[in-house]
Amino acid sequence: MASQNILDVVVVGYGPVGQTLSILLGQRGYQVAVYDRWPSLYPLPRAVFHDHEIRRVFHAMGIGQDVESISQPSATYQWFNADWKTLVEIDWSSESISDGPVGYLFNQPSLEALLDRKAKSLPCVAVHQGWEAIELHERADHCELKLERVTMQDGKVTRSGETQTVKAKYVIGADGANSFVRKSCGMAFEDLGFQEDWLVIDLKPHEGVKLDVPDIGQWCNPERPTTMVPGGPGYRRWEFMRLPHETREDMQRPEKVWELLSPWVDPEQATLVRYALYTFRSLIADNWRKGRVLIAGDAAHQMPPFMGQGMCSGLRDAWNLAWRFDLVLRDVAPPALLDGYTPERRPQVRAVIDASIAMGQVVCTSDPLKAAERDAAYLAGDVPPLPPFPGLTDGLIVRTQNSADGGIAGQLSVHGQVQNHGRTMRYDEAVPTGFQVIGLDVDPQACLSDAALAALDQLGAYTIGVTHDASKVVANRVLYDVSGKYQQFFAQHDAKIVIVRPDYYVFGAARSAAEANDLVGMLIAEIGLDQASAASKSHASAVA
Structure with missing residues (x-):
């Protein structure tokens, strides 16, 4: 079936970035439809950190208090060498420019549930889950997006043959790393060279269990680089780097999971929520707009997680796009205002990716000699501190x-x-x-x-x-x-x-x-x- 109604915006992808875009545009009264191939919200944790700037976005969306109820203020982020000597301390608990600590830890399924309720409460927003985008065409005054109803089981798609075509003035691809929207528009992806496999494990300690682990830490142990962070109130996360002699299959065996966790926690102390092997990459699209089509979030950029800025960067994309679309759709500003999106967001994200890569190269050192040289440099104070978080350097500024x-x-x-x-x-x-x-x-x-x-x-x-x-x-x-x-x-x-x-x-x-x-x-x-x-x-x- 085909709809003749031309919507203001269609968003492809209903993760945090797509949800946020839908809410920000819907709150301004624009007709928005959002589509996602998953029939329901993805149930497993991924991101665990948002910073003070994103907290301001949540408050602007009217869910600030709700997000605070599922978050906890961050402690100091510490990096240790193999002997647990402190190499780096980044005080994420300190007062930020935004009134409150620098960072917060949260559980992503809980956050997505809040965003989902908010999006579906807005009369201008129509959420369609279980629909996969299969064709995208740009016309003179609108885009046409063809979608097929699908079901998902164990991550595999089953197609129904039922299709629909929707029309919108603009399409935004917030559809993740393998973005259909980005690929359909031929937007090039630049590989910045970082690639490492890490096993990510989330668990929930049993009532009354106190684990002897750093609150937020990187154990820069060449024998097994390891990350330990809260996964939001009541949850803990470990991340273990895959070593060269290990296979991807070996890292995902349940017995391997508990073997890696054994220095800190055993099966009698906690419930395993999930584990998955991820390849941490550093990629960025050359241009984030092509005519009436734009991309955001992981569709536009991917980065190692060592600064906790993957989801944050995607929400900044949504935040940047929302006010631009507001002026353009109200005919206050010309469509050329959207041209400023890439020049503003790309340099900032590129700087964050570069910093994340630099941190990852420190953490991911598996050569004992190189690790010893690294430790000596940090312990002697010979390594300069990380640069301040980047601002905007182009676009709508003086x-x-x-x-x-x-x-x-x-x-x-x-x-x-x-x-x-x-x-x-x-x-x-x-x-x-x-x-x-x-x-x-x-x-x-x-x-x-x-x-x-x-x-x-x-x-x-x-x-x-x-x-x-x-x-x-x-x-x-x-x-x-x-x-x-x-x-x-x-x-x-x-x-x-x-x-x-x-x-x-x-x-x-x-x-x-x-x-x-x-x-x-x-x-x-x-x-x-x-x-x-x-x-x-x-x-x-x-x-x-």
């Missing part, structure tokens, strides 16, 4: 303030506790998600022209002030900076006015209120909005 050169544009913006009407809350509870013009000790609305305010209103932007001076607070307009984080962030970058994008990255900053109109003008020009036509429209950018 290029003269590029984060690559130490500027503010492209950095993740600060988030903290604010006070309004005497009540303390998260900043994102006080100010809705969208473009934001934030002033330090000033209400930006008072600094902007009518034309600039009208253009911001067309974007759905908000203007708001923050201050650490109680005498300058104005209810709903200038909020009190409870922790002083905003004061510190603005002072660090010599900024008076900052424009923050809907994905919380900084577009750019002005050093004085007088420069605010110029900054808004740059934003409008970069997006492609006709400021003259916007000037005739009213504005209502106050925070409710």
